[in-house]
Structure formats: structure tokens, C-alpha cells
Amino acid sequence: MRAIDSLPSSISQQKKNSTINIKTVPKDEVTCSNCQACCCRLEVMIITDTGVPSEHVAVDEWGGETMLRLEDGWCSALDRETFMCSIYENRPWICREFEMGSYECHDERAI
Ligand code: SF4
Numbered sequence: 001m002r003a004i005d006s007l008p009s010s011i012s013q014q015k016k017n018s019t020i021n022i023k024t025v026p027k028d029e030v031t032c033s034n035c036q037a038c039c040c041r042l043e044v045m046i047i048t049d050t051g052v053p054s055e056h057v058a059v060d061e062w063g064g065e066t067m068l069r070l071e072d073g074w075c076s077a078l079d080r081e082t083f084m085c086s087i088y089e090n091r092p093w094i095c096r097e098f099e100m101g102s103y104e105c106h107d108e109r110a111i
């Protein structure tokens with residue numbers, strides 16, 4: 001899932017003549033920087049303790065914990081302006097396992 005350090009550098013190597021090449025992301029390239037955090041609308045179960053702040057945790061009637069989702073459908077821990085995870089270091093295990101470019105990622109982007 002989306003991480004600040006996954007963003008591509010906008011500046012590529014500097015040439016000898018001091019001109020700077022700007023690297024742009026092709027529209028069809030799968031990267032978190034051209035995705036509005038589609039995977040952060042999925043139900044995310046919390047199955048290990050990674051330190052998710054309690055205000056982002058929803059508890060069901062059986063005590064099961066998931067990431068709280070707000071009325072707009074996204075996880076409450078998603079920064080709505082940057083579409084980045086605001087609790088990246090403490091994100092649940094499932095979020096850590098969800099790989100950019102994976103089959104599941106392609107599926108979510110297609111919706
Ligand atoms: S769906 Fe894929 S590209 Fe989009 S934010 Fe999630 S991991 Fe990144």
C-alpha cells in the first residue's frame with residue numbers, strides 16, 4: 001500500500017551540460033502515485049498488534065477488529081489530501097502484505 005518513500009523521484013540524473021530531465025509516470029504504469037489509494041477502501045482486519053491508534057479501530061460485536069472506514073469509504077487513517085497512509089509505521093499486517101502491482105492491486109485499480 002501507499003508509502004511516501006514509494007513515490008517516484010521527479011528528477012532523473014543530471015546531465016553533464018547541467019540540463020535536468022524530468023521523469024514522468026506513464027498513465028498506464030501501476031504505481032501508488034497515480035492511484036487514489038483504491039486498496040484503502042477494502043476491509044482491513046487487524047490480526048496482529050502493530051500499534052494502530054485506537055481511534056482508527058472498529059470493533060465488531062464479537063470483538064473482531066478492523067480498520068475504521070469513514071462515510072466516504074476510505075480507511076480513517078488515510079490522509080484525504082495526499083492519499084497516503086498517516087500511520088504508515090503502524091499500519092496493519094494486511095496493509096504491509098498488499099503489494100503494489102500485484103494481482104489484487106490491479107483488481108482494485110480496475111474497479
Ligand atoms: S491499489 Fe495498488 S497502486 Fe493503488 S494505492 Fe493500493 S497498492 Fe498502490
Ligand code: SF4
Nearest residue numbers: 001040075078085095
Ligand atoms: S492503515 Fe494505511 S495503508 Fe492500511 S488501509 Fe488504512 S490508510 Fe491504507
